[in-house]
Amino acid sequence: MEQQSVAKRLKTARKMRGLSAAQLAQRVNISDSYLKKIEAGSRKASARLLLDLARALHIGPEVLTGQPYYGSPEAEDRIQAVVPELRRLLLCYDSPDDLVTGPRSLAVLGSEVDQIAALRRDAKYAPMGPLLVPVVSELTHIALAGHNEDTTRTAYGHLARSYRAVNSLAHKMGHHDLSNTALERVRWAADRSGDPLMQVTASYLVAGAMLRTGAYQPARKLLDGLRPELERLMPERAYSAEALALDGAIALKLAVVEARSGNRDAAEGYLEEAESISAWAGDVDSDAYEMSFGPTNIKIHRVHALIDACDTEQAVARLREWGTDGRVWTPPSSTVGERASHHHIDTAHARLAEGDVRGAFGDLKQARLIAPNHTRFHPSARETTAALVRQDRSPSEELTHFAQWQGVMNP
Numbered sequence: 001m002e003q004q005s006v007a008k009r010l011k012t013a014r015k016m017r018g019l020s021a022a023q024l025a026q027r028v029n030i031s032d033s034y035l036k037k038i039e040a041g042s043r044k045a046s047a048r049l050l051l052d053l054a055r056a057l058h059i060g061p062e063v064l065t066g067q068p069y070y071g072s073p074e075a076e077d078r079i080q081a082v083v084p085e086l087r088r089l090l091l092c093y094d095s096p097d098d099l100v101t102g103p104r105s106l107a108v109l110g111s112e113v114d115q116i117a118a119l120r121r122d123a124k125y126a127p128m129g130p131l132l133v134p135v136v137s138e139l140t141h142i143a144l145a146g147h148n149e150d151t152t153r154t155a156y157g158h159l160a161r162s163y164r165a166v167n168s169l170a171h172k173m174g175h176h177d178l179s180n181t182a183l184e185r186v187r188w189a190a191d192r193s194g195d196p197l198m199q200v201t202a203s204y205l206v207a208g209a210m211l212r213t214g215a216y217q218p219a220r221k222l223l224d225g226l227r228p229e230l231e232r233l234m235p236e237r238a239y240s241a242e243a244l245a246l247d248g249a250i251a252l253k254l255a256v257v258e259a260r261s262g263n264r265d266a267a268e269g270y271l272e273e274a275e276s277i278s279a280w281a282g283d284v285d286s287d288a289y290e291m292s293f294g295p296t297n298i299k300i301h302r303v304h305a306l307i308d309a310c311d312t313e314q315a316v317a318r319l320r321e322w323g324t325d326g327r328v329w330t331p332p333s334s335t336v337g338e339r340a341s342h343h344h345i346d347t348a349h350a351r352l353a354e355g356d357v358r359g360a361f362g363d364l365k366q367a368r369l370i371a372p373n374h375t376r377f378h379p380s381a382r383e384t385t386a387a388l389v390r391q392d393r394s395p396s397e398e399l400t401h402f403a404q405w406q407g408v409m410n411p
Helices: 006-018 022-026 034-039 048-055 061-065 072-077 082-091 106-121 125-145 149-173 174-194 196-212 216-233 239-258 266-279 293-310 314-322 337-353 357-370 373-379 379-390 398-408
Strands: none
Touching: 006 034, 006 061, 006 379, 022 034, 048 061, 048 239, 072 373, 082 125, 082 149, 082 174, 106 125, 106 149, 106 337, 125 149, 125 373, 125 379, 149 174, 149 196, 149 266, 149 373, 174 196, 196 216, 196 239, 216 239, 216 337, 239 266, 239 293, 266 293, 293 314, 293 337, 337 357, 337 373, 337 379, 357 373, 357 398, 373 379, 373 398, 379 398
């Protein structure tokens, strides 16, 4: 039995608002026949359209996606189990509970933060979650103790990175209020770290959250303001490798903002600018400040921008164009799991829109191979799986098992 889908939730929300299909379609500038196809489950809404629909209905997008998910997959991975304690930690960030024993050394905690960051980049949220609670708690005590300036600043820098991991876990699990709180804590810790590039990173993350809620103009304004700040920090444009990675990541985020705003020319301009920055940095993939900026991420963003602009045909064409030996392009094996799996989740959506059912399922399986946690709980991945199940009158045993593993179908 298939679980409730975006299609059913959308139809329910529309009726609760007392709107006809034609009225809602008019509010988001699509035809009522297309909206009816989405509500029937024969078409899948893009991320941009899903946000537009949620805003038109005056609800959060999570109401349509059904997040946060609670079911057998979540119970199996215990991925939601740490959320209550993380909420408590973030609420008591400047007045924490006493520790039973003293905090570990800053060197040990810094090593754990590096491990957490690596797990975050590879979208391994289940093993990452239990590490966060003790690390955040102990770092908070060290930072607030204020033993000396260097120790305090280092502790706050580690805290900023840890809060970033909390933000990622909360966002991916659909706890958007916790995600937003974590972002404020990233800013709070970054401001006290004495690291100006960490402060830029914090603002970049906030802009990403704005983008996810459809606040395109505020996101654009915030991102635009970060670039002159980088120039101020790097006089005479003598950019460090870290600053170049940040500047390139900002350009890519601006490309997505413009793509979702319907400004394709502006999006292309930012993508070309990102390519120039990458060339200046030596065209290498960098993990500086956990941005994953470089040639690979630029290609991923090119495809993502086309899909956001609802041009799935061109997105698939680009993958073929970049491929070799008759195969479509895929990110190299060295690409961090979150980025690579997200790419395959995106391309699964594009292939489904182009009628390539086999290719869509193949991309979902590849995403699962790279980052199971991410694929299991990503709303777009789940919705693509649900669409594949709906379109197949007799789903294969493989597809059925995949849907059950993901929580889209009941066992």
